[in-house]
Amino acid sequence: AQKITQTQPGMFVQEKEAVTLDCTYDTSDPSYGLFWYKQPSSGEMIFLIYQGSYDQQNATEGRYSLNFQKARKSANLVISASQLGDSAMYFCAMREMMGGGSNYKLTFGKGTLLTVNP
Amino acid sequence: EPEVTQTPSHQVTQMGQEVILRCVPISNHLYFYWYRQILGQKVEFLVSFYNNEISEKSEIFDDQFSVERPDGSNFTLKIRSTKLEDSAMYFCASRAGQLNQPQHFGDGTRLSIL
Numbered sequence: 001a002q003k004i005t006q007t008q009p010g011m012f013v014q015e016k017e018a019v020t021l022d023c024t025y026d027t028s029d030p031s032y033g034l035f036w037y038k039q040p041s042s043g044e045m046i047f048l049i050y051q052g053s054y055d056q057q058n059a060t061e062g063r064y065s066l067n068f069q070k071a072r073k074s075a076n077l078v079i080s081a082s083q084l085g086d087s088a089m090y091f092c093a094m095r096e097m098m099g100g101g102s103n104y105k106l107t108f109g110k111g112t113l114l115t116v117n118p
Numbered sequence: 119e120p121e122v123t124q125t126p127s128h129q130v131t132q133m134g135q136e137v138i139l140r141c142v143p144i145s146n147h148l149y150f151y152w153y154r155q156i157l158g159q160k161v162e163f164l165v166s167f168y169n170n171e172i173s174e175k176s177e178i179f180d181d182q183f184s185v186e187r188p189d190g191s192n193f194t195l196k197i198r199s200t201k202l203e204d205s206a207m208y209f210c211a212s213r214a215g216q217l218n219q220p221q222h223f224g225d226g227t228r229l230s231i232l
Contacts, residue, residue, distance in 0.1 A: 045161070045223035052218055075191055077132055091161065097219075098166060098174040102217050103149055105174065108161040 002027045002096050006109035013082045014117050020067065023092030023114045024067055033095035034075040035073045035106065036064070040088040048090075082116045089113050120144045124210050124224035132232055134199050137174065140225045143192045146199030150193045151221060154178070160205065165222040167193065197229075205231045 002037075003026040012033040013019035022052065030105045036048040036108040051066045057065040079086055123142045125151055131137045143150050152164040165175040184196045193212075197204055207228050212223040 033218060037223070042225075043207060043228070044225040045211075046198055047220040047222060050218060050220055093161075102215065103166055103168055104150070104217070105159070105163040105166060106153075106221060107163070110160055 002029075002032075002094050004092050004094050004107055004109035005060045006092055006112050007013065008112045009110070010113045010115070012117060013079075016081055018078060018080045019076050019082055021079070021092075021114065022074070023076055023109060024072075024074045025092075025094050026073060027056070027094065028118050029097065031106070034066070035093045035095070035103075036066070037091045037093060037108075038079045038086075039091060039111070045071075045091075047058060064086050079114075084116050084118060087114060087116045119125065122212055122222050122224035124208075124227050126227060128228045130230045130232060131200055133171075133202055135206070137197050137200055137229065139195045139208050139210075139229070141142065141195070142191055143193055143210065143212030143226055144214075144222060146214065147212035147222075148215050149173075149213040149221075150187065153209045153211065153223075155226075156203075156206045161170045164170055164195075164208075187205075192230070200229075202231050202232045205229060214221040 005024045022089045032053045034051045038046045051062045051068050063080045065078045089111045091111045092109040095104040125140045126176045126182045160167040165179045182198045207226045209226045210224045215219045
């Protein structure tokens with residue numbers, strides 16, 4: 001079975017600084033995908049960034065980037081120039097294939113609560 | 119930008135009552151999902167729906183749960199006889215066909231069982 005581990009229950013960062021949120025994973029599938037989602041206090045789940053196991057480069061999306069280290073099985077999210085609105089719960093999730101086709105479900109980590117201080 | 123919409127945002131129901139949670143997925147998406155998140159816990163997969171049928175379900179998705187896509191736009195989750203432990207945030211998600219496409223989540227329905 002696949003497993004996602006987020007070891008930081010909470011993180012603090014000063015506004016305008018960068019922060020790294022850790023995610024390690026375990027899978028025996030050679031083809032997999034990793035996603036990061038943001039959940040503000042209002043509760044919605046917002047997709048941030050995706051990294052495929054065969055992607056040659058680390059994913060980037062605006063202020064979000066993924067530090068993907070395949071040998072170490074880690075996919076850490078880096079948020080640059082933190083803003084107050086970045087305060088939220090952040091979930092790392094892994095794609096787990098289902099049914100032999102192109103369908104998948106997400107296995108989530110426990111999340112990291114990020115607080116951005118002014 | 120198209121989005122997944124869920125109604126209601128909050129549902130309060132007496133234990134033992136039936137509840138229907140509604141979702142309108144993004145219109146050209148092919149795969150539909152329900153997840154739940156008990157307060158303070160991980161998001162858990164419940165069920166996947168594709169080509170008008172359930173393609174996969176978790177052990178949580180027992181006989182009390184059912185899903186429907188009655189009219190090509192709505193996607194519903196029904197809990198037949200609610201229990202206290204069904205209290206959670208329920209998320210609907212949908213996805214386009216390609217494997218590298220993310221699942222897009224709705225804002226969730228907070229279900230409170232009294």
